[in-house]
Amino acid sequence: MNPTEADWEQLNTPAGARGRSMLRLHGDSPHNLFIAVSHPDRQRMLILETDTSSYEQAAGDLGSLPRTGGLEMRFARVSRNSYELVAVLTSDELREVFTPLVSDIAGAVASAPDSLGAVRAAIDRFRRWQDLLKAVGEDGLGSEARRGLFGELLFLNEFVLPARGAHDAVLSWTGPQGADQDFQLPQLTVEVKCSSTRASSEITIANERQLDSTSAPNLLLALFVLDERRGGTGTSLNVLVEQARHRLLGPETRARFDDLLVNAGYFRHHRQRYDEPRYTVRDIRFWSVSGDFPRVVVSDLRPGVTSCRYRIHTTGLDQYRLQDKEVRSLIEDQQ
Numbered sequence: 001m002n003p004t005e006a007d008w009e010q011l012n013t014p015a016g017a018r019g020r021s022m023l024r025l026h027g028d029s030p031h032n033l034f035i036a037v038s039h040p041d042r043q044r045m046l047i048l049e050t051d052t053s054s055y056e057q058a059a060g061d062l063g064s065l066p067r068t069g070g071l072e073m074r075f076a077r078v079s080r081n082s083y084e085l086v087a088v089l090t091s092d093e094l095r096e097v098f099t100p101l102v103s104d105i106a107g108a109v110a111s112a113p114d115s116l117g118a119v120r121a122a123i124d125r126f127r128r129w130q131d132l133l134k135a136v137g138e139d140g141l142g143s144e145a146r147r148g149l150f151g152e153l154l155f156l157n158e159f160v161l162p163a164r165g166a167h168d169a170v171l172s173w174t175g176p177q178g179a180d181q182d183f184q185l186p187q188l189t190v191e192v193k194c195s196s197t198r199a200s201s202e203i204t205i206a207n208e209r210q211l212d213s214t215s216a217p218n219l220l221l222a223l224f225v226l227d228e229r230r231g232g233t234g235t236s237l238n239v240l241v242e243q244a245r246h247r248l249l250g251p252e253t254r255a256r257f258d259d260l261l262v263n264a265g266y267f268r269h270h271r272q273r274y275d276e277p278r279y280t281v282r283d284i285r286f287w288s289v290s291g292d293f294p295r296v297v298v299s300d301l302r303p304g305v306t307s308c309r310y311r312i313h314t315t316g317l318d319q320y321r322l323q324d325k326e327v328r329s330l331i332e333d334q335q
Helices: 005-011 052-062 092-110 115-136 143-172 237-246 251-263 268-274 324-332
Strands: 019-024 033-039 044-051 071-079 082-089 183-185 188-196 202-205 219-229 278-288 310-313
Touching: 005 019, 005 033, 033 092, 044 052, 044 092, 044 115, 052 082, 052 115, 071 092, 071 115, 082 092, 082 115, 092 115, 092 251, 092 268, 143 183, 143 188, 143 219, 143 237, 143 251, 143 278, 143 324, 188 202, 219 324, 237 251, 237 268, 278 324
Parallel strands: 188 219
Antiparallel strands: 019 033, 033 044, 044 082, 071 082, 183 188, 202 310, 219 278
């Protein structure tokens, strides 16, 4: 179960009440995990019950717990043999972030093998969100991150939604969750890149997994070449977000889409910053990543090398090119 705004509202009680209201998540998991609202201050929190041994080992191994503006994580002693690991929303400005953060942590905790693993998973995921908030900062997404999100939404709008429908399309969008590729369908994965017209002959590959097709029967590389400028007749990031949201029928699909936007660093309180610049698509290119396509994959790394970042030239790759209609056909054929 992923919490919704309605779940949080359900936990609110009449003014003057004290204590906290709780709702269990992932009832089939062996770990006791709850969302809660404290009273009378009505702070939202995620609570993981754990034992003293797991607390002591985690505290010793991991040191101080992460804390950032508006969010904090802490241990609370409940009894001689039990503790709680609590993630707390301390600023309403980050309310839109907290629900997807809770869903993300809860998903990682639910599948943890034991109590210590659950605690470590919760802390690791919280730190990932802390890194995201630091990367986004007070000024919102940087120019490269904006272009990247624009490209993923463009591919979602123009290629996946028409072929798969709203539910499957949003489910396939895995980039904001840190997956190796931006879109994952049953027999097809797609990595989406964006480039300005000044640098469209090179593509930067972030790591050795992005173009590794070991577990993907079909892996495509997509490139959207954009003209970026302030003003003009192009499309802003905000407009593209609303175009996608307008096509999503059903509250659950829209809620998942909004959570993915937050995962990508698109926060509503930064929205006014994304009316500019505007983007015009100059070219769309697709390649089938197979055979001798130039790339570095996990099996290429020598012992001691943990990751790599590299660039590929798009010239000389005509034998791997796919037309738009071929890509649409591949997406439609997924079962």
